[in-house]
Amino acid sequence: MSQTQVQETEKPQFYLKEEHHPEHSTMLGFWLYLMSDCLIFAVLFATHGVVGRNYAAGPAPADLFDLNLIAINTAMLLFSSITYGFAMLQMERNAKMETLFWLGVTGVFGAIFLTLELYEFYHLIHEGAGPTRSAFLSSFFTLVGTHGLHVTFGIIWLITLMVQVSKHGLNPENRRRLMCLSMFWHFLDVIWIGVFSFVYLLGVLG
Amino acid sequence: MSSQHPGHESAFEPHHAHSHPGDAAGHGSFKSYMTGFILSVILTAIPFWLVMSGVLDSKLLTAVLVMGIGVVQIVVHVIYFLHMNARSEGGWTLMALIFTIIIVGIALAGSLWVMHHLNTNMMPMTHEMMKNMP
Numbered sequence: 424m425s426q427t428q429v430q431e432t433e434k435p436q437f438y439l440k441e442e443h444h445p446e447h448s449t450m451l452g453f454w455l456y457l458m459s460d461c462l463i464f465a466v467l468f469a470t471h472g473v474v475g476r477n478y479a480a481g482p483a484p485a486d487l488f489d490l491n492l493i494a495i496n497t498a499m500l501l502f503s504s505i506t507y508g509f510a511m512l513q514m515e516r517n518a519k520m521e522t523l524f525w526l527g528v529t530g531v532f533g534a535i536f537l538t539l540e541l542y543e544f545y546h547l548i549h550e551g552a553g554p555t556r557s558a559f560l561s562s563f564f565t566l567v568g569t570h571g572l573h574v575t576f577g578i579i580w581l582i583t584l585m586v587q588v589s590k591h592g593l594n595p596e597n598r599r600r601l602m603c604l605s606m607f608w609h610f611l612d613v614i615w616i617g618v619f620s621f622v623y624l625l626g627v628l629g
Numbered sequence: 630m631s632s633q634h635p636g637h638e639s640a641f642e643p644h645h646a647h648s649h650p651g652d653a654a655g656h657g658s659f660k661s662y663m664t665g666f667i668l669s670v671i672l673t674a675i676p677f678w679l680v681m682s683g684v685l686d687s688k689l690l691t692a693v694l695v696m697g698i699g700v701v702q703i704v705v706h707v708i709y710f711l712h713m714n715a716r717s718e719g720g721w722t723l724m725a726l727i728f729t730i731i732i733v734g735i736a737l738a739g740s741l742w743v744m745h746h747l748n749t750n751m752m753p754m755t756h757e758m759m760k761n762m763p
Contacts, residue, residue, distance in 0.1 A: 451718045451725075458729040465733040469740035494677050501669055504710055508662035609710040613703050619673075620699035624680045625692055 453603045457610045460573075464614050467569060471562040471622060479557035484626030487552055489543075493623045496539045497615065500574075503532035504612045511605055519593055522601075526585050529608070533578045540571050563622060570618055573611050580604055657712055665709025672702040 510525035544564070547553065554564035584604060588597050676695040678684075685691045707713045707726075715723050 451721055454718070454722045455725055458725050461729050462732060462736070465736050469737050472737065472741050473744040490677065490681050494681075497673055497677075501666070501673060504669075504706075505662060505666040508657060508666075508710065511657070512659055512662070606711060609706060612710070613706045616673075616699050616702050616706065620676060620695050624676055624695050628680055628688055628692055628695070 449599055450602060450606075453606060457606060460610070461614075464566075464569070464617070467562070467566040468617060468621060471566050474558035474562050475622075475626065477558040479559075481557040481560070482550075482552050483629070484559075484623070485629055487547060487550070488623055488627055490623065490627060492539060492543060493619055496536055496543075497619050499532050499536040499539070500612050500615050503529045503536065504609055506532060507605055507608050511601065514593055514598060514601055517593060519588065522593065523585055523588060526581060526588075530578055530581050530585070533574055533581070533608075537571060537574055537578065540567070540574075544568075566622065567618060570611065570614055573607075573614075577604070577608055577611060580607070657709065661709050665705055668705045668709070669702060672698050672705065 506525050506528045510522050510529060513521035513525055544567075547560075552560055554561050581604060584597065584600055587600070591597060676698050679691050679694060683691075685694075713722060713726065717723070
């Protein structure tokens with residue numbers, strides 16, 4: 424009995440040996456980054472919720488926002504989400520040219536979204552409703568501008584990956600990067616749902 | 630004592646088996662993407678239509694519907710586009726998501742609640758509040 428006990432204590436097992444999956448820890452890490460990004464947007468949404476009605480005797484959302492433009496903008500982002508999904512499906516089929524094609528379509532939709540948003544910003548500032556006009560407009564420009572900045576960097580990332588894929592093909596590294604960008608892109612669409620519901624629609628509703 | 634050893638080993642066996650099926654995270658099918666897309670289009674069109682046509686007389690009801698449909702659409706996106714499920718990454722992505730939702734809820738509800746009370750207690754009164762004075 425004592426013999427076996429000694430043998431047992433010779434090799435104590437304090438931890439569980441498990442295989443690590445480096446490629447998957449990247450996805451989990453990127454997901455955690457997205458969650459922290461989510462907190463940034465939550466704070467901006469909270470700020471807009473608090474000061475979003477302080478117009479300083481200036482223009483209110485109903486005077487400023489053109490919901491037709493916002494609807495087109497929303498459609499652009501939604502289309503870019505589904506086309507990115509098609510790109511991912513083509514990537515799984517190992518079809519390089521088709522993947523590049525759908526990535527390109529996604530980029531075009533993203534660029535149209537960004538152009539329309541910049542046009543709206545230019546229009547607002549031109550009308551004298553810039554970020555310095557009232558607390559409402561300050562928080563509006565910060566929140567929507569931060570989202571627009573994310574889309575901008577998403578497009579830069581997209582173009583970079585398109586160059587990478589066309590040069591090196593759909594190797595494991597590029598697949599991992601495309602999956603990260605996929606999460607990022609769909610995440611931006613999720614944030615935009617909050618923006619058009621909370622900022623534009625509820626704003627115009629008054 | 631020695632008979633306990635094999636029992637020990639087999640207790641860890643299902644753990645190893647579990648670490649592999651969760652690999653399928655981040656993959657969708659054409660069908661699931663289209664389902665998500667069609668649901669999103671419907672869930673986007675309804676709130677825009679509600680606000681732009683003003684079919685409902687009650688602004689409060691419209692606001693509640695817009696926010697409610699927005700939440701449903703976010704869930705649709707997370708499931709069909711971000712492929713969130715309880716199995717991906719051994720459940721850690723879902724854990725992180727739940728944690729984030731709790732923090733976001735506290736930050737949003739807390740800010741609005743505290744600042745609303747500050748508003749009602751400390752700000753100069755508006756014309757509407759004057760009228761509603763007892």
